[in-house]
Ligand code: ATP
């Protein structure tokens with residue numbers, strides 16, 4: 001069996017907790033099913049913060065469980081009853097598999113429920129059995145820095161024995177925090193930002209603005225690959241995103257406003273269109289890969305101007321990270337290679353974009369353009385793509 005731990009959920013009120021536990025179980029099942037993996041049984045021990053999944057822990061299952069948000073860690077465990085003999089027998093079985101000649105080891109025992117022994121009794125008795133049974137292996141006990149640790153968790157009538165804890169992605173189960181529209185551009189940042197919202201329990205609906213002819217169509221393939229990667233963390237059976245034509249908007253901005261304002265006008269448009277999609281998709285916020293001071297449009301003055309264009313919340317989970325920290329996450333989740341396989345830059349971007357835009361000027365430039373119409377056109381011409 002695999003024992004799955006889900007720390008943070010266990011701190012919630014009983015009602016929320018039950019809901020989130022159910023969601024986590026649904027998500028685990030769903031991710032296994034999406035990958036055609038069958039399991040015998042999955043159950044949780046209410047009030048105990050543990051899920052048990054009846055399946056062998058292969059490297060494939062391991063990498064899938066690492067993609068389920070809400071899982072703190074997991075272990076392959078052997079099950080025993082709460083009787084000393086049973087615990088000892090199963091511990092010996094595990095010890096036989098992992099203890100090699102000359103190894104030092106420790107037993108760590110935890111116990112909840114009432115039993116006629118203490119945790120220390122178990123450690124002492126079972127530890128002695130291990131020593132005598134494998135005396136020919138020249139093993140010894142070392143409590144402070146053992147080579148191998150065997151964990152024995154006794155929970156009421158059952159015990160679980162394991163030696164390895166694998167870290168999960170942490171966070172909250174996807175689906176417990178609603179949905180956000182994720183603006184994915186093909187760079188390093190935006191997929192990481194979207195992933196961070198998924199990690200905290202959000203469904204995402206990715207959208208991509210196609211800047212053609214100011215950016216190549218080839219960029220779409222890259223974005224699709226990025227979204228496919230994000231999709232592996234999502235338990236939903238159906239998954240789609242939108243491609244929105246944005247080139248015509250850029251053309252108008254280039255014609256009707258000073259070049260150094262193009263990026264601000266462009267981004268305000270992305271936000272506005274994203275806001276309309278939010279309503280259509282029953283989402284409540286958007287998420288972007290913006291990061292303070294990274295490029296001209298990401299100064300506080302300019303972020304202020306971007307926020308001014310819409311009413312809904314804009315989440316920027318990368319705001320306080322350094323590029324190196326963002327890259328580390330991108331590598332961990334598998335998007336870095338895709339984002340950097342080729343780099344195309346938007347030719348509508350001016351040489352010297354303004355770093356401290358003037359909101360009154362922005363409003364003035366926009367009043368010369370029929371913004372509502374542009375939004376409508378973009379929405380009417382967007383394409384839904386299933387992944
Ligand atoms: P990234 O590294 O995420 O590509 P960036 O550093 O190039 O972004 P900007 O171009 O200023 O920065 O974009 C800021 C954010 O706006 C992006 O992280 C993304 O969320 C969103 N965005 C920008 N361009 C697009 C686009 N063509 N389609 C969808 N979202 C976009």
Ligand code: MG
Pocket residue numbers: 187189190289290291294
């Ligand atoms: Mg960026």
